[in-house]
Amino acid sequence: xxxxxxxxxxxxxxxxxxxxxxxxxxxxxxxxxxxxxxxxxxxxxxxxxxxxxxxxxxxxxxxxxxxxxxxxxxxxxxxxxxxxxxxxxxxxxxxxxxxxxxxxxxxxxxxxxxxxxxxxxxxxxxxxxxxxxxxxxxxxxxxxxxxxxxxxxxxxxxxxxxxxxxxxxxxxxxxxxxxxxxxxxxxxxxxxxxxxxxxxxxxxxxxxxxxxxxxxxxxxxxxxxxxxxxxxxxxxxxxxxxxxxxxxxxxxxxxxxxxxxxxxxxxxxxxxxxxxxxxxxxxxxxxxxxxxxxxxxxxxxxxxxxxxxxxxxxxxxxxxxxxxxxxxxxxxxxxxxxxxxxxxxxxxxxxxxxxxxxxxxxxxxxxxxxxxxxxxxxxxxxxxxxxxxxxxxxxxxxxxxxxxxxxxxxxxxxxxxxxxxxxxxxxxxxxxxxxxxxxxxxxxxxxxxxxxxxxxx
Amino acid sequence: xxxxxxxxxxxxxxxxxxxxxxxxxxxxxxxxxxxxxxxxxxxxxxxxxxxxxxxxxxxxxxxxxxxxxxxxxxxxxxxxxxxxxxxxxxxxxxxxxxxxxxxxxxxxxxxxxxxxxxxxxxxxxxxxxxxxxxxxxxxxxxxxxxxxxxxxxxxxxxxxxxxxxxxxxxxxxxxxxxxxxxxxxxxxxxxxxxxxxxxxxxxxxxxxxxxxxxxxxxxxxxxxxxxxxxxxxxxxxxxxxxxxxxxxxxxxxxxxxxxxxxxxxxxxxxxxxxxxxxxxxxxxxxxxxxxxxxxxxxxxxxxxxxxxxxxxxxxxxxxxxxxxxxxxxxxxxxxxxxxxxxxxxxxxxxxxxxxxxxxxxxxxxxxxxxxxxxxxxxxxxxxxxxxxxxxxxxxxxxxxxxxxxxxxxxxxxxxxxxxxxxxxxxxxxxxxxxxxxxxxxxxxxxxxxxxxxxxxx
Numbered sequence: 001x002x003x004x005x006x007x008x009x010x011x012x013x014x015x016x017x018x019x020x021x022x023x024x025x026x027x028x029x030x031x032x033x034x035x036x037x038x039x040x041x042x043x044x045x046x047x048x049x050x051x052x053x054x055x056x057x058x059x060x061x062x063x064x065x066x067x068x069x070x071x072x073x074x075x076x077x078x079x080x081x082x083x084x085x086x087x088x089x090x091x092x093x094x095x096x097x098x099x100x101x102x103x104x105x106x107x108x109x110x111x112x113x114x115x116x117x118x119x120x121x122x123x124x125x126x127x128x129x130x131x132x133x134x135x136x137x138x139x140x141x142x143x144x145x146x147x148x149x150x151x152x153x154x155x156x157x158x159x160x161x162x163x164x165x166x167x168x169x170x171x172x173x174x175x176x177x178x179x180x181x182x183x184x185x186x187x188x189x190x191x192x193x194x195x196x197x198x199x200x201x202x203x204x205x206x207x208x209x210x211x212x213x214x215x216x217x218x219x220x221x222x223x224x225x226x227x228x229x230x231x232x233x234x235x236x237x238x239x240x241x242x243x244x245x246x247x248x249x250x251x252x253x254x255x256x257x258x259x260x261x262x263x264x265x266x267x268x269x270x271x272x273x274x275x276x277x278x279x280x281x282x283x284x285x286x287x288x289x290x291x292x293x294x295x296x297x298x299x300x301x302x303x304x305x306x307x308x309x310x311x312x313x314x315x316x317x318x319x320x321x322x323x324x325x326x327x328x329x330x331x332x333x334x335x336x337x338x339x340x341x342x343x344x345x346x347x348x349x350x351x352x353x354x355x356x357x358x359x360x361x362x363x364x365x366x367x368x369x370x371x372x373x374x375x376x377x378x379x380x381x382x383x384x385x386x387x388x389x390x391x392x393x394x395x396x397x398x399x400x401x402x403x404x405x406x407x408x409x410x411x412x413x414x415x416x417x418x419x420x421x422x423x424x425x426x427x428x429x430x431x432x433x434x435x436x437x438x439x440x441x442x443x444x445x446x447x448x449x450x451x452x453x454x455x456x457x
Numbered sequence: 458x459x460x461x462x463x464x465x466x467x468x469x470x471x472x473x474x475x476x477x478x479x480x481x482x483x484x485x486x487x488x489x490x491x492x493x494x495x496x497x498x499x500x501x502x503x504x505x506x507x508x509x510x511x512x513x514x515x516x517x518x519x520x521x522x523x524x525x526x527x528x529x530x531x532x533x534x535x536x537x538x539x540x541x542x543x544x545x546x547x548x549x550x551x552x553x554x555x556x557x558x559x560x561x562x563x564x565x566x567x568x569x570x571x572x573x574x575x576x577x578x579x580x581x582x583x584x585x586x587x588x589x590x591x592x593x594x595x596x597x598x599x600x601x602x603x604x605x606x607x608x609x610x611x612x613x614x615x616x617x618x619x620x621x622x623x624x625x626x627x628x629x630x631x632x633x634x635x636x637x638x639x640x641x642x643x644x645x646x647x648x649x650x651x652x653x654x655x656x657x658x659x660x661x662x663x664x665x666x667x668x669x670x671x672x673x674x675x676x677x678x679x680x681x682x683x684x685x686x687x688x689x690x691x692x693x694x695x696x697x698x699x700x701x702x703x704x705x706x707x708x709x710x711x712x713x714x715x716x717x718x719x720x721x722x723x724x725x726x727x728x729x730x731x732x733x734x735x736x737x738x739x740x741x742x743x744x745x746x747x748x749x750x751x752x753x754x755x756x757x758x759x760x761x762x763x764x765x766x767x768x769x770x771x772x773x774x775x776x777x778x779x780x781x782x783x784x785x786x787x788x789x790x791x792x793x794x795x796x797x798x799x800x801x802x803x804x805x806x807x808x809x810x811x812x813x814x815x816x817x818x819x820x821x822x823x824x825x826x827x828x829x830x831x832x833x834x835x836x837x838x839x840x841x842x843x844x845x846x847x848x849x850x851x852x853x854x855x856x857x858x859x860x861x862x863x864x865x866x867x868x869x870x871x872x873x874x875x876x877x878x879x880x881x882x883x884x885x886x887x888x889x890x891x892x893x894x895x896x897x898x899x900x901x902x903x904x905x906x907x908x909x910x911x912x913x914x
Contacts, residue, residue, distance in 0.1 A: 070529030161701035210692035235667035244618035
């Protein structure tokens with residue numbers, strides 16, 4: 001690609017200009033096979049967490065609102081099958097996809113990039129009648145745009161209190177939608193500009209329904225930006241890098257060169273991991289350690305006498321809740337997650353239910369957990385020692401937790417997670433069908449079949 | 458009011474808590490007569506600029522989108538009479554009300570508070586079937602909330618590049634809607650929280666369609682926040698003052714005490730002025746000076762040889778576009794507005810048309826304008842000297858421009874502005890009817906008649 005061709009303006013800064021070129025000109029043939037494969041894994045996982053999250057209270061309330069607001073029947077809300085406009089579907093999907101805190105994480109920036117991007121692209125693809133390959137390409141573009149926007153802003157943006165999934169997510173949603181709508185470069189600049197000037201979301205709302213609300217808004221705002229741009233609505237051309245644009249207003253020290261460094265060659269998608277457990281990623285190495293000890297040594301909960309876990313200091317800073325009383329608090333209690341993993345051998349959303357939190361075995365084991373912060377450890381590591389009443393010392397050393405770059409979640413685990421989320425909602429056969437359909441997505445002429453199978457029959 | 462009663466939580470900071478009390482408990486009887494009168498002036502002016510802006514390209518494009526997106530018939534878009542959901546109406550009204558850059562300005566913060574607030578409240582009042590007094594009360598509450606949020610953030614927020622009308626406007630829209638929906642204190646906290654976490658808008662987009670887009674989003678986002686809160690959707694309780702809330706994330710040096718200082722006693726409404734000219738308020742003192750020179754001395758455009766205008770530095774920073782090519786650029790060219798005032802003696806939206814921008818007289822006079830930034834001047838002042846070919850030196854010294862606090866726009870000017878905007882769209886009789894209906898708003902049992910008369914017959 002040559003960013004200087006076909007667009008005679010100097011009103012767009014260089015990195016944004018290259019990004020716009022990428023959004024407008026990337027074709028399916030430009031995607032390495034590994035990007036296609038990883039995209040399909042992420043799309044499947046997105047469907048799983050969305051369907052699995054469909055009965056959460058936040059989702060039910062938002063659905064009441066969307067039904068009352070109404071809208072043209074352009075696309076489909078999974079599970080309920082409501083037909084409404086794509087903005088409404090994107091809002092719902094963003095909430096559904098993020099409400100369990102179980103969607104993917106881009107490690108360098110803590111961006112959960114797939115949910116805002118896919119919540120926009122699934123209904124847009126359905127509405128436009130585009131192919132599975134079109135969706136994969138738009139997703140890869142949208143995710144990359146979101147991740148690179150996040151990198152350009154990181155870490156000051158997040159540290160200030162911005163929920164980067166809401167802010168950079170909207171840019172990615174607009175980029176992918178612009179690609180599907182086949183916008184030209186100037187319209188794409190407007191789509192990015194309108195997404196940027198709507199970008200929002202504060203970390204204050206972590207732990208409330210408004211965390212996932214912000215992700216739903218990222219998806220629907222990104223769609224709105226691209227749709228308006230497609231009709232000729234304009235914005236400033238330099239909405240990201242301009243003097244009063246997103247980076248200047250919402251950044252601190254920013255790195256605009258991240259927008260296009262090795263763009264189309266290095267894919268940030270591979271820095272993003274699927275979550276094996278529905279809680280903060282910082283807890284995952286310790287949970288992996290607990291699972292390994294259980295799998296290799298099968299200690300009975302009643303026999304456990306001591307648990308010592310050495311972790312990165314951030315684990316204690318973020319998830320050191322001692323006595324979780326709700327499922328949400330359970331997600332911020334690494335001791336509980338270790339205990340649940342050791343006692344139950346499973347950690348799915350249902351395992352954060354009150355009866356698990358209060359189960360005598362789990363509560364007893366949780367109280368045995370002793371955590372040590374070790375600042376020499378990377379965030380991906382944890383080292384656990386369990387001592388049992390029969391004198392055994394069981395150890396597990398996790399260097400790269402499951403789902404982190406370098407240790408991707410195996411396909412069997414991905415499928416088990418999907419079934420665990422989807423079976424209770426749609427039944428196991430439908431879940432299996434969806435796995436097959438997403439696996440064949442790059443040869444599907446439309447997403448109609450997938451959408452149809454996300455709906456309860 | 459005693460903020461400590463009826464709400465036993467320490468999770469809301471004191472100033473926000475007092476603001477929530479004001480939102481929830483203010484009754485029509487709490488509004489001084491002058492507040493009611495000023496509210497009616499602002500509501501009339503809002504209808505005028507909205508109807509006058511209804512044929513702008515940004516509005517037409519947005520309307521195409523809204524029609525395609527569809528929605529339940531809850532309320533009415535003025536002029537076209539489209540019936541759609543209140544979120545859509547709010548989006549349209551926010552764009553319509555701001556697109557001419559002709560809506561009111563809160564001088565201390567450059568907030569255009571009425572448009573985002575009224576764009577939410579007019580459709581909500583229509584939908585709920587509430588009275589004119591209910592609308593006035595909700596408007597006074599919503600405006601006050603927006604203005605005090607803006608004051609709490611000013612000046613760092615605006616200086617950083619935030620369009621405060623988009624950000625604080627959303628908070629005001631949510632507050633007024635929460636009042637109309639009769640939300641309790643906790644729900645109101647959630648409405649404010651959800652508005653805060655959606656708050657957005659960058660000054661980069663000044664001069665493009667996305668400036669008014671951001672105001673439309675402020676209205677519709679504020680409505681969405683309050684509607685979701687009314688159904689039980691929650692957020693953090695302390696979305697404004699909390700550690701990762703709006704003020705911390707989007708402010709610099711902030712002044713949360715502005716939220717409730719003399720609240721209910723001092724009304725920021727009186728620090729807001731109606732605009733006599735459809736362009737940035739910073740240009741108004743200079744335009745007033747040009748009009749005064751024309752009115753007092755009647756110089757022929759061809760005789761003008763030099764124009765020197767001394768202004769606050771912000772005038773040059775914001776509106777120093779030398780060669781405006783479009784009407785929008787004309788609004789950001791103080792030299793053009795001075796020239797048009799001197800040459801034509803009128804400055805309405807039609808005076809920013811291409812034939813005026815390119816008119817030889819106007820173009821010649823524009824090029825004669827020499828601006829001097831004087832940081833000792835307040836923003837309300839301008840001092841102009843015009844030299845003519847017959848040796849005259851014509852001067853005008855404006856200390857408080859028309860429409861600024863201390864020099865409110867006279868009612869005759871308000872009505873002339875309204876007719877100038879509305880007559881071309883709805884005809885003079887309908888415009889006159891609307892003036893009468895808004896004047897009697899505090900005795901109207903509903904807003905149905907007003908809404909009906911905003912629609913072309």
